[in-house]
Amino acid sequence: MKPISKIKITGLAFGVVAFLATNLMAVPQSKQYPEYPQSNPAPAIEATATAPAKAYTEAPPAAAPTRPAATKTTTTTTTTKTTVTESKPATVVTTTTESKPAYVAPVSTGAIGNRFDSNLYTIEKTLLSAPGEVGSAYQYRVRVTALADITEVRVTEHLPEGATYVGSTPDVAKSGNDLNWGYASMRKGEQQDTVITVRPNMEGEFLTATKVCVDPVARLGFRAGSPRLAVEKIGPREAELDNRIDYTVRVSNVGTATAKDVVVVDNLPSGLRGNEAQPTYAIGTIAAGETKTVNIPVTAASQGQWVNKATVTASNAASVSAESPVNVVLSRIGVTKTGPERQTITRNATYTIAVTNEGSSTLNNITVTDDLPKGSKLVSASDAPVTQNNNQVVWNVASLAPAQSVTRNVTITAAEPMTTTNKVTARTGKGLTATAAATTIWDGPPGVLTEIIDNVDPIRVGDPVTYTIRITNQGAYREVNSQIRVIFSDEITPVTCSDKTATITGKVVTLPDMLLKPRGVITFKIEAKGAQEGVATTRLEFNSSFLPKPINKDETTYVY
Template sequence: MKYWCILLVTMILPLTLSANDCSVTVGSMEISQSVPDKVSIGEEYVNNIELRAKTNVRKVQATVFLSPGMEYVKSTPPAQVDGDTLTWDYDQMSAGETQQIQLALRASSEGELTACATVSSIPVCCATTFAGKATLAVEKTGPATATVGQKVTYTITVKNTGSATARDVKLVDRIPEELAYSKTQDRKEIRHSLGNLQPGASKTFTLSLFAVARGNACNVVEISASNAEAVSDQACTDIRQLGAELVLQCRSVSFINKYSKNTLIIRNTGDATLTNVKATVNISDKLKVVKTSIPAEGYGSRSTWTFDEIKPGEVKNIDIVVISKHKGKHCIEASLSTAEGLKKSANCCTEWRGFAAILIEMIDTEDPLIVNEETTYIIKITNQGTADDHNVKIDVRFPQEITPISASGATKGTVEGKRVDFQAYPVFRPKQIIEFRVRAKGVSTGDARIRVFLTSELLKKPVPEEESTHVY
């Protein structure tokens, strides 16, 4: 609301060129003029006029009356011209404010040329009340990504950017389905009363929620006041699922003193990158690591591999080649951990066995023979392997040139015509040698081939061996 006190004063002040300049205070205004001392007929000259307000005034009007022999050329600002009367109007002037008028004139006759000026105004007294406006602003920030089970913290800043106090400010935060207030409470809305907020003031809050489901979670906050328009902002977080798979592949059966390859498979099955991934393998003391496809931190019974990160869908394969000198069931155990807290384990066991390796040799003691001359066929069998073989059995077959007479050896032999059958040798130990002998004689001339066939539990298909004897 404004209160005005108005005083209207009007005065006319005559001015002469002989005075050159003049000034006078007229009520709340001061007016002054300045002109040159002499000019020539037809010459233009400038009258500089200044208005100065002593107090706040309204409806200011300056007027200049020209005497005969003076012609108006122009002015800055332009004047309102009515014959020999020039006027300038100003809506208002503040205390101490000045206005300049440059009036260009021309002398048209000889003699004294006089310009008289007057100023009028309405003095005012102004009382001012400021009307402000409260304007709310809110900013919400949070992480761009998070994983299921992780705590997600948002920052909310509320500001009053206006010029008046925001009253009864309230905050409402709406929680999306991918987030939860806590692991035990399923609140979907959080409300806070912030009180009054002065112009330029701000308040900052943090809100911690838990990621409970995969998806793009947009958390919206709304700010309202009793005397300001409501505002809102949101922060969106991509909630991802962590996942890892650890598989250890090995052979069900391997043989001692032979290499056996095992494969450790690490797979990121989620949609978030796994970091600081550590895989550790603990190996039975009956096994020895020969080599790995990816260098390990330490060998022996414990080996470790560290990966800075494994992206979603990425797979790491580690081949581990081992060897053993010991029969039996030997196991490898693997474990996995990540910076995100995932833990996995796997194990795989291999039955390590020895193997039988049977060597059969046959020689004759006399060669060549003459008809009715005898010779002995010595059959030697060796287990060169590392495991037992069972039911080792040989059969010897003679051609028409030679006939078997008798048989002896590790087991009983039976002669039937041109064939000798030995009973099975029940348990054939590693590095053991067994021997069989067959006495025979030449019965007809020719180049004879004596054949022996060996079978066992290991060798299901007969293994042949042959010896030549020439009969004359």
């Protein structure tokens, strides 16, 4: 018959308790006892593991006994099956013990002493260091692994008599032969290790017992959060008057719950104009961690510094605001060009270019380009232009503050009569442009011949006399305008003129302005008579726009 023992494992209130044992063996130095008769055997408790041999209760003989050749050595093996119940009345577990002749051998380092498995946790005891000698340090590990969420994990390690506690990692509380520690809670899959060091102070086999009590946990998770809004408003720092400005408003929920009934209101200042005074955008809900974007177009209506403020509200979150300042400016560049309206060929014509910042913001990277007319020739250009040839002169201006001006000069000439238009363009780095032009008529040198002659000299008082006037444009390049007057002295009185457009007022005959083509001739006659005795002087007065003053030609006639 096999001996049968009953081992009772008690279930604690709201928890599970398990007992686990690990065997240590110690013998004197330089001695080995390969076999001993078993004395007072006691069963070891374990779960799904094989327990080591029982502890000796009697000291071994002074010398190792000689084993007879015919003697058969046997070992004792204990197989234990354990059933654990949680938070229920105590359960009686029947353990069947099968005994055989015993053989005792030293325990090897790294061997697993015992392991207990339940549906809530496992306990595993592993011998880490076993020198096998009295007075040496033995070290083993107790590992608790949670198979579910558990709380109030309490571990008690019972050390046998003859084994002195040396230390543990981490530290534990010692009470007599018991070591106590615990964990407030363990999550499923979590492991906790405790390494214990003891020192046997006598020979024998030592049994350490581990008791673990836990409370199972049923968890129900739920979350409560709060929405929290954040807003960012993005827009240009500077904008041109009457231009469109595009603002971007980014609304984020940086909280932990959904924001509801979210509305964006753009509070436009007086200098900005939108579709409505306060553009409003309803964007609904924003989940936690989500960002929504609103684009707001407006127009820069007035110059000056303006602050555009966007406010975001929600039915379940505090309102937030963001501002974007903008400087509305008028960027305008102006350019003028002045030069002679007429110039004689082969002479020089100098033009002055003035570039002015007519706006309210600084202009940068300005390029001034003067396109020279075809047929002209560059003589000189001021202020070290970056480009200069007979086609173009280019200057660079780094910047112009509001109302600031710079001037540049260019001198050209022409070899043939022509009309030229000299055009200049000023362009900023942002693409603002302004243009100006100056037109010059290039004339050939004029040459005018004036003649007046009487047909009879002398004459009697009352006798007729005829004066022939001839104006000749001797120039080959240009026509000239003419202003002609014939003035008589008291001795002669004009009567008629062959040019019917002429007017006679007293002693003066005047012809209207007329153009005289190159090589052209104007000829007309004035009929007069002697008025009184004396030497009469008749003066031809010719004037033209190219002359600084009139040219006079006199004809004398003696009257008797």
